[in-house]
Amino acid sequence: MSSPLSPTRGNLRRKRTVEGSCWPCKQRRVKCDLQKPSCQRCVAAGTEDCSYDKLLLRWKKRPSKSVPEMPQQRLSVHSLLNDIALATNERRAVDYFKGRLWPLFSTVHDPIPPPVALALRSQPVLQALCVFAEEHRALLEKGQSKHTLENRRLHCLTVIRGQLGHEQTEAASLPALLVAVLLLYFLEGYVNCANDDVSTPCHAAGASAILDALGGFEATYKSSDRMTRMLLSEFASTDLTEAMMQDRRTRFPAAIWSTMEPGSVWWESPLGKQSLATVLGTMAEMSGYRQDLREGASPSNERVQAFERALQPSYSMLEYSIEEQTLQESKCDLFDAIAASSLSLNRSFQHAGLIYLYSAILNIPHCHFLVQQHIHACLECIQGMDTKTKVQNCALFPLYVAGAHAITDSHKKSILEKLDVIYNNLRFESVTCVRMMLVQIWEKKSGHPSTWSELFKDVPPCTLVI
Structure with missing residues (x-):
């Protein structure tokens, strides 16, 4: 009988290779002498691929029983959006625009749907939407080269100009082209305003030309959908603030401001009789009145007093029954914060309009107590806005006006802090330009009185603010 410790035929296992052998010896199942860089067997056989650090990967011909067999899928460079094929980069840009960019265009808690459906029907809108998304995303990720982004922007312009210059361009395609040009206008004025080749005025002129072809602003606004109306309200707002500066x-x-309908504009319409459209309409009248004075018109104290009365800050009043009050109190706190912040936005624009009235029209020095009291009140309104809402993102123009006339260090500090908060929310280069311009104004002013024209004479015409 064999000893229990003696090996039997069943438990003997032949070692065909030496541990740590090179891969050619392992594959030939021969003994390797482990010499480096090449063993003697590989040298004698003329094998050039003698390596000790490779990993051999083998695919199993039979899948494991525990892993279900998946059907073969082909990788495609296109993905579907509403059953329409889009390139992968286009789908990614559309998702980014819809989720990250479009909510920044308004202060509304329940915003109007983005122009995705229109982009799927119109190539210029799709191109403009994708370029906007990629340009803004490049500011955050620093991934794409400027040359690539510039080529895509030029391609988008080529598509738009090709359709505009076509002799058979139908009137039905003009509204879509208007949306595409407006997207490029906001792209240049919000995101690319710091570039040397920015063309914000050109896009504004192009949008105005399309509006004229469609019958004017009011006719286009009345015949457009809610999405286009919202873009038109923002276009008119940026044109107004730009014209004033x-x-x-x-x-x-x-x-035009009397034709703006609540629910189809970029601002929230809170409870109260006076909406932001009324404030902006008064500011537009003041801007026209100032240009009339510059052209030789006679001053009118009655008009100035009417402007001042129209811009007096208003507060919401209780105008509903006890049952409606109970219903309002049962709603979430976020809605109340949005309503309060929207009223604060209206009042901040009212204070900015009064500063314009005193400084630009009446030529009152910026150190006058009338100007300074409205600066302080304007900043209090902006500071009181709830940070959970998007309202403070659209308070850039009141901050700009108040900051240009600010003389105290506390006001300047609070303005810079609020600009930093807005930039972190938007990541628009326009906020950076406003910050730089305010610092330059403060350095040049140095306590000396300055007129409205002197304060804003160096404002870049390509930067858009609301």
């Missing part, structure tokens, strides 16, 4: 006439008459 550049000391020129607005592109559109002041009467």
